[in-house]
Amino acid sequence: MKVIAAMSGGVDSAVAAARAVEAGHEVIGVHLALAANPQKYRSGARGCCTIEDSHDARRAADVIGIPFYIWDMAEEFHDGVVEDFLAEYAAGRTPNPCLRCNEKIKFAAVLDRARAMGFDGVVTGHYARTEIGPDGKTLHRAVDHSKDQSYVLSVLTREQIDGAIFPLGDTTKVDIRAEAERRGLAVAQKPDSHDICFVPSGDNAGWLRDRLGSDVGPIVDQSGTKIGEHKGAYTYTIGQRKGLGLTVPTADGSPRFVLKIEPITNTVVVGAREELAITSMRGERPVWCGPEVTSAPTRGFVQIRAHGAALECTYYLENGHLVATLDAALLGLATGQAMVIYDGDRVVGSATICETA
C-alpha cells in the first residue's frame, strides 16, 4: 500500500514508520505543523510542536530512508482542537484534546488529504491494534496495556479505521525503544510526551485563565451557602479536593470535593466524597468503530479516562445517546470526557459524556 506515516518527532511514530516500510508499504513521512508560531526548542513533556521536534522527525525519516514533508495543519488544529478545548471548558466540561486531534486532524484532515492524493492510509505510532474479522476491521487494545491508546482512538469511524495502520500495537514500549536503538534512530531515548501540546508552560489553569478570563465566583456547598471564592470555575475538575482554598471547615472535619461546575452562574459546588458517586452516564454524539449499539442492553466495559480502568457495565442506545450503567459506583466523573465501550479488548464505540447520575 501507499501510506502516509504521521511523524511527530518521537520514538513511537519513528518506529511505526520504519515498521511500515519493512512491511512492504510505500511510505512517505509527514510531520504535522500544528502550532501557528512554533517554539524553537522542546520544553517540559510536550511532544510534537516545536521546530526541534520537526527536525527529529526529519532525521528519523532520513535514517529510515523515506521522503519527508511537513504539512501545515495549524489552522485546522486551532479550529478543531484548541477552540473546542476552550469552548468545552467554558461550558463547564473537561475535554480530551488528544482525542479531538485524532478525530479531526490525524484521521480526518490528514487521512482525507492522503486519500485524495492517492494514498491508501495513515500510519501512526499509537499503541493500539486492529484486526480483520467478520465485521471488517476492528479496533483493539494494545498488548502493552500500560501504554494502550485505544481510548483516544475510539472516536474513529469504521471508515477511518479502515485507513489507519498501527504497527506498534503488538509490542511493549520498552521493546519499541530498544528497537529504535537497533535501527539507529536518535529519538530512541527521547522522553515520552504527556502534557497538552498547545499549552507551552504546562500550566493548564493559567493558560485557560489567560483566555477565558478569571471571573471571581462563589464556591458553595450543596445547600447553596457560599463558603469560598474561586478565580475561574473552569480551572476546577469534578472530584478535585486540593487547591480549593476553603477556610470554613465541615461539621465533622471531612474534606470537600468539587461536585459540580455551573458555567452560567460561574459557581463551583462542593460537597462530601460520597456525593461524587455515580452509577450511570449518558453520552452524546456516539461513534461506532464496531457493530452499531442498539437499544438492547448489552454487557461490556466502559472506560472514562485515557489510562483509567475498564469498568463493568451494561450499555445501550437511548434517544440517540449512549447510556452505560455501572455495576459498581464510581467517584467523580466530569462531563466532556469520552466514555468508551469495550467488548473484551475490542473497542465498540464512544460518546462524549453529557450527563451522570
Place this chain on the structure above:
Amino acid sequence: MSSIYLDHAATTPMVDAATVAMLQHMGELGNPSSLHSHGRATRKALEDAREILAQEVGCLASEIIFTASGTEANNIALKGFYWAGRAQGKNVVVVSAIEHHAILDPAHWLHAHESAEVIELPVTIDGVIDLDFLKDLVSTRGSEIAVISVMHSNNETGVIQPIAEVVAVAGQIPVHTDAVQSFKKTPLSFSALGVTAMSLSAHKIGGPLGIGALILRRTVEIPSLVHGGGQEREIRSGTLNAPSIIAFAAAAQSSHYQAEEITQLRDHFIDGVLSAIPDAVVNGLHAKRLPGIVNITFPRTQSDTLLLLMDSAGVSCSTGSACSAGVHEASHVLLAMGHTEITAQSSLRFSFGATSTHKECDFVLSVLPDVIARGRAANSV
C-alpha cells in the same frame, strides 16, 4: 525513469572540469598566505583562478573578494554599503520587493538593529521592478540613500531585471546586484553593467558548494563583517578556500551551459504544461527571463501537495519560496507580482540545467496531469 532533477536553480551538478580541479588541489599542501614555497604554490594556483574568474565576470582580478557563499557576499555588500553610507548621513536602504532572503533579511536586520530605513521597490505584474518608482525615489530622496540592491535575475521566476537602467538612475548611489542566478546563464559583465558590487555563487554554475564571491569595484571601501587575517582586501578574513576557488574558476570557464538549448527545452516544457493544464499560468511570461527557470501557478492546488506528488513520481522540483519552520509560506515574489496568498501557494518552480534533457522534460509532462488532478482533489477535501 525514476529520478528527474528539475531544481537546477537550487543547485546544479558539478561540472567534471571543476571536480577534477578540486580533487587535484585538495591534495596540495600550503596556506596561500604563507610565504614559503608551499604557500607560494597554492597562492599561484589561487591567483590564476582569480584571473580566470575575473575574465569570465568582466572585472579586475583585484575586484574579486572570495566568500563562503552568495549569501555572505550579499551580507557584506548590503551591510557594508549601509554602514559606509551612514557615516555620511545616509540612512536609507533600497531593495526590490522580490530579492532573495539573503538580501531581504539583512535589510530587515539593518532596520531592526541599526535603525536603517528600508524601502522596497515594487514590481510589475510581470515581476520587473518599477523603474519609475525608483526614479521618483532617487529624485526626492537620493541624498539619503546609502545603497540600492536589485537582483540581476529573480531566483523564483527567472525574470531579468533592468540593472543598467538602475545604475543610470542611481547616479552616484552605490548599486549592488545579486547575480547568483544569472552568472553563466545570461550575458553578464561587471564592468559593462556599471554596478558597484555584485554577488556570485559557485554551486549555481557547476562549481562546488561553500564558495562565493563579492565583486567590489576597486577603490570602493566598505567595513568588514568578519574580522581576522584580512585576506580579502581587509573586507573578508579567513584562510582562502583554494581548492574550491580553483574549482569555481574551472566551472566558470567551462562552456557546458548552452543557453539556447536550455531555452528551447524550457519553452517546449511550457507548451506541454499549458496544453495539459490549460488554466496554468506562467509567472513573468511576458518578461525577459533566464533560460532555465519557469514558475507556474496551478490554480486550485497547494504547492506542498504538488511537491510531494512530484517527488513520489520521481521528479524533484521546488516551490521556489522559503519555508518557515518547514511550512511553505506564500512566495513574497509572487505576492509582490500581485498574486493572492492562495494563488501564490499554488505554484511550482521547475529549473533546467546543463544536464537536462527532452526525455526528462517529456516524462514530467507525462506525470503532470495526474499530479495536478490529485493535487486538486486533495485541495478540495
